[in-house]
Amino acid sequence: MNTNEFPGWTERARSLLDESARDLDAPALARLNRARQAALAQRAPRRRAGWLFMPAGLAGACALLLAVGVWQARRPPSVATPAAAPAQAATAKAGSGLNAGDLDMIASGDNLDMVQDLDFYAWLDAQDEDHNG
Amino acid sequence: MTHTIALSAPAIWNPARVDAVHTGERTLDQFLKSVERRALRMAELATCNRDEALDLVQDAMFGFARHYAAKPAADWAPLFYRVLDSRLNDWHRRRNVRSRWLQVWTRADDEDDERDEIAQAPDTNDPGPLLRLAGTEAAQALEAALQRLPLRQRQAFLLRVWEGFDVAATASSMRCSEGSVKTHLSRALAALRRALEDHA
Incomplete structure (x- = not known):
């Protein structure tokens, strides 16, 4: 610093300020020391904690990716035909993987009985084909 | 103890x-x-x-x-x-x-x-370390004059004159332009000179 750029009295002001900083009392210095140590301490664990959390975050991201991959692989492939498109759109709009027909079948007790006697209906169908043709 | x-x-x-x-x-x-x-x-x-x-x-x-x-x-x-x-x-x-x-x-x-205005000025009854150590009228006048300065002027004075920063470093510390630093410092020096001219 070029001290000549300031008026002469600033030299005395500077020395007075230096004295005041040099001769701070013991309680003030003790408090400054504690503040300094605390500032250094809060910096060190923070940096190490970052390194500790990095593998955990990486593992979490991998698990999430794996879960999304498995979910995508287990989804049934949807074949969009022109006739089925409106129904699929309606299903998608309803936010569910089931269509309305499935829900009706599950809700109806009669239809469940039909499913239990599926062998009988298959035999009946075969008899009809033999008879017709 | x-x-x-x-x-x-x-x-x-x-x-x-x-x-x-x-x-x-x-x-x-x-x-x-x-x-x-x-x-x-x-x-x-x-x-x-x-x-x-x-x-x-x-x-x-x-x-x-x-x-x-x-x-x-x-x-x-x-x-x-x-x-x-x-x-x-x-x-x-x-x-x-x-x-x-x-x-x-x-x-x-x-x-x-x-x-x-006098009541609004900082309380100078508490002399602070400057006066306690030096015990002179100059130290008391400097302390009081610095306390009365506006914040930006005081910071410009302390950083430039006491800390020894150049204009660019002072501007960086005060987050203002170099021109502002010069203005603040000029006003601070004028105000302090008026207050301290008897002790210069």
Whole structure:
């Protein structure tokens, strides 16, 4: 610093300020020391904690990716035909993987009985084909 | 019980030398040690209160260690004073808001109470270390004159004249243009000269 750029009295002001900083009392210095140590301490664990959390975050991201991959692989492939498109759109709009027909079948007790006697209906169908043709 | 803390002179901060050696925790500790006393005096001149000043310096140390310690050591001093300056500005803003609310209430109590510039000035009855140590009229006048300066003028004076920063580093610390630094410093020097001309 070029001290000549300031008026002469600033030299005395500077020395007075230096004295005041040099001769701070013991309680003030003790408090400054504690503040300094605390500032250094809060910096060190923070940096190490970052390194500790990095593998955990990486593992979490991998698990999430794996879960999304498995979910995508287990989804049934949807074949969009022109006739089925409106129904699929309606299903998608309803936010569910089931269509309305499935829900009706599950809700109806009669239809469940039909499913239990599926062998009988298959035999009946075969008899009809033999008879017709 | 007596305090056994050594009242030695603060270490001289030399960025060029520190850059050449280890720049780890120990270096940061050394740096903070080299600036803490001046920082406390700056904060004390701004707040006229030792406890408030210590809190501000502690906040500044925390902020600096958290955000700027990874920067090159040569830049530490302006960056530390930037954090401290920010804390001082926040403190003044909060105090101004508080005093505005107080004025509203006190005006309701006493409408005839006019604004008294002397009463608004910082309390100089508490002499502070400057007067306690020097015990001279010059020290008292300097302390009082610095306390009466507006915050920006005082910071410009302390950073340029006392800390020895150049205009660019001062502008960086105060987050203003170099022209503003020159203006603040010019006004500060004029005000202080008027107050201290008998002691110059």
